[in-house]
Amino acid sequence: MTPQPPPSALPPPLLDVRDVTVFRGDRLVLDGVSLSLFSGDAMILTGPNGAGKSTLLRTISGLRKPDGGTVERQTELAWLGHQDALKPGLTLTQNLALAAKLGTGHMHEVLETLDLTFLADLPARLLSSGQKRRAAFARVMLSGAPLWLLDEPTVGLDVASIERLGAIMAEHRAKGGAMIVTTHVPLPLENTRSHELPSLANAEPLWLS
Ligand SMILES: Nc1ncnc2c1ncn2[C@@H]1O[C@H](COP(=O)(O)OP(=O)(O)OP(=O)(O)O)[C@@H](O)[C@H]1O
Numbered sequence: 001m002t003p004q005p006p007p008s009a010l011p012p013p014l015l016d017v018r019d020v021t022v023f024r025g026d027r028l029v030l031d032g033v034s035l036s037l038f039s040g041d042a043m044i045l046t047g048p049n050g051a052g053k054s055t056l057l058r059t060i061s062g063l064r065k066p067d068g069g070t071v072e073r074q075t076e077l078a079w080l081g082h083q084d085a086l087k088p089g090l091t092l093t094q095n096l097a098l099a100a101k102l103g104t105g106h107m108h109e110v111l112e113t114l115d116l117t118f119l120a121d122l123p124a125r126l127l128s129s130g131q132k133r134r135a136a137f138a139r140v141m142l143s144g145a146p147l148w149l150l151d152e153p154t155v156g157l158d159v160a161s162i163e164r165l166g167a168i169m170a171e172h173r174a175k176g177g178a179m180i181v182t183t184h185v186p187l188p189l190e191n192t193r194s195h196e197l198p199s200l201a202n203a204e205p206l207w208l209s
Contacts, residue, residue, distance in 0.1 A: 013038050014075050014147050014178050015060065021068035022055055028200055029055050032069065035195050037147070041178040042169060042189055047197035053182040054082065056197065057149045060180070078143040080150045084136040088125035092116060095124050096138055104144030113168060114138055115161075129156040141168070148172065148179035154187065163188055 015037040022030040029052040037043060045053045058064050060071055061079040086095045093107065100107045111117045114134045119127060127135060133156045140148055148169075154162050166188030169179060180195075181187065 011039065012074055014041075014073060015180075016072045017056075017060060017069070018072075019069035020056070020059060020066045020071065022052065022059055022064070023067050024055065030059070030066075030197070031200060033197065034069075037178045037180065039146075039176045039178055040173045042173055042192045043178075043180045044187065044189075044192050044194045045180055045182045045197065046194055048199045051197040051199045053197060054151050057081075057151050057180065057182065061149055073147065075147050076143070076145040077147040077149055078140040078145040080136060080140050080148070080153055082151055082155075084132040086124035086127070086132055086135055089123055091121050091123055092127065092135055093120045095135065096142060099139040099142040103142040105142035107142065110138050110141045113141070113164075115164065130158055130161060133157055134161060137165070146177045148177065148181075150179060150181045152182055152184070154183055154185055 013036040015035075017033060017035045020030055020033045021028070033056060035043065045056065047053055055064070057079065058081075059066050060073075061077060062071075063079070086092075092111075096107060096110075108117075111120055114137065116131070116134055116138060119131060124132065124135065133153070137150075137153055140150070153165060157165065162185075169181075169187075169189055172179065
């Protein structure tokens, strides 16, 4: 007979970050950061400019390796960086075509949800900065990934768009997704957890032994 887990056993976290240390140049930016993320979680990553929020998200995403510690995840992720990464001469739909092909989201649905349908055939160079940010976020939705790493998703967004983003995030969590979000403005999200990164900017340069 297959042994069953005890009824009280918690499911494993979608993401488990243990004692992560990262240097940039000769500076220690992340010093032993640990956090876990479970299905339905929304974690707000806070800290002053330069505290290492983007560095942590890039490390979790696998874009850079930690100098110490481990990052374990049980699921696919989608990462939204500072750059919107849209090709100016391609239309919005053309820009999103690859993400739609590789992911499980539906282009029509995602454009509608983000109020981008009326811009679908416009070259990206003609989009406003807030529209570009929404377009970049469309890639995250198109991926269908359960784990979202969102680096300042609200930059350039108006109040209505921030409200819409909050609703999208809440729906993602309700479906079992999870996210880490860096932001310098309050988000319309309930029951969030927060993780504050201290600024190590004034620390003496250190070297790995
Ligand atoms: N390529 C690089 N080489 C060396 N140092 C870097 C590099 N990129 C970033 N840094 C440094 O790493 C530190 C953390 O930067 P990071 O962008 O992760 O901070 P942040 O908390 O996201 O800041 P912000 O709130 O301004 O977006 C900063 O001191 C920055 O100067």
